Amino acid sequence: MKKKLIIANWKLNGNKSCIFNFLNLLNTYHDQKKDKLCKIVIAFPVIYLYLAQQFFLKKNIFLGAQNVDFNLQGAFTGEISVNMLKDMGVSYVILGHSERRRYHKESDNIIAKKFKIIKEANLIPILCIGENKEEKESGKTQEVCIRQLQAIISMLGPHIFNNTIIAYEPIWAIGSGDTAQPHLIQKIHRCIKSYLKKYRMIDPEKILVQYGGSVDENNVSVLLNERDIDGVLVGGASLNYKKFIKIIDIVNQL
Numbered sequence: 001m002k003k004k005l006i007i008a009n010w011k012l013n014g015n016k017s018c019i020f021n022f023l024n025l026l027n028t029y030h031d032q033k034k035d036k037l038c039k040i041v042i043a044f045p046v047i048y049l050y051l052a053q054q055f056f057l058k059k060n061i062f063l064g065a066q067n068v069d070f071n072l073q074g075a076f077t078g079e080i081s082v083n084m085l086k087d088m089g090v091s092y093v094i095l096g097h098s099e100r101r102r103y104h105k106e107s108d109n110i111i112a113k114k115f116k117i118i119k120e121a122n123l124i125p126i127l128c129i130g131e132n133k134e135e136k137e138s139g140k141t142q143e144v145c146i147r148q149l150q151a152i153i154s155m156l157g158p159h160i161f162n163n164t165i166i167a168y169e170p171i172w173a174i175g176s177g178d179t180a181q182p183h184l185i186q187k188i189h190r191c192i193k194s195y196l197k198k199y200r201m202i203d204p205e206k207i208l209v210q211y212g213g214s215v216d217e218n219n220v221s222v223l224l225n226e227r228d229i230d231g232v233l234v235g236g237a238s239l240n241y242k243k244f245i246k247i248i249d250i251v252n253q254l
């Protein structure tokens with residue numbers, strides 16, 4: 001069985017002192033558990049990554065970024081490149097999150113360009129896909145997920161999905177406290193894996209499919225009991241150290 005992965009997405013939250021405090025506590029926790037700890041990726045706001053870099057060097061906790069630009073350098077005010085992220089010790093980059101698709105008008109085309117630059121830099125993309133409420137209610141969940149995957153494949157070819165992470169995040173479940181039902185998530189994850197398996201250039205063993213959307217310490221265990229849920233992407237509950245540690249403890253025991 002693949003080792004379960006927990007990804008924490010802090011979004012636009014936190015400050016220097018609370019992140020420093022969180023890191024101190026997590027570091028102590030790490031030193032108690034050491035090799036027994038499941039794999040963890042933490043995506044703080046990019047400006048605080050330097051704090052985390054100092055803590056987790058050579059440890060089983062990895063740094064993620066919440067976004068990246070598809071240009072490498074030049075006159076792109078306010079942007080951050082893959083090389084800058086690597087400089088800060090980042091190994092994973094979230095992209096295609098519904099909040100960026102919605103508030104920053106990121107199209108499938110922009111997401112595919114970001115996917116390419118992330119892979120070329122040998123970073124691991126965490127591609128978020130998922131349907132909105134209307135699409136769910138009209139039975140279009142699978143169609144939407146496949147369309148979002150297909151957009152990447154048509155531009156970059158199927159092989160690009162090797163060594164990547166896909167996060168199935170129903171938009172209506174994000175931050176709502178309303179988690180999708182585990183057996184329905186299982187169905188979608190199976191569908192995503194079967195779809196990718198069709199392409200002979202993709203090795204299903206090299207892809208993780210995470211679930212995200214109101215995951216917390218109370219539901220993580222039932223979610224991860226499903227065969228094709230390889231891990232979770234946690235937003236709100238990752239901001240609270242006690243809740244986050246409970247989630248990690250539960251995953252460690254699986």
Ligand code: PEP
Binds near residue numbers: 169212215234235236
């Ligand atoms: C997210 O935005 O990626 C997410 C999963 O958030 P939450 O856990 O708060 O629903």
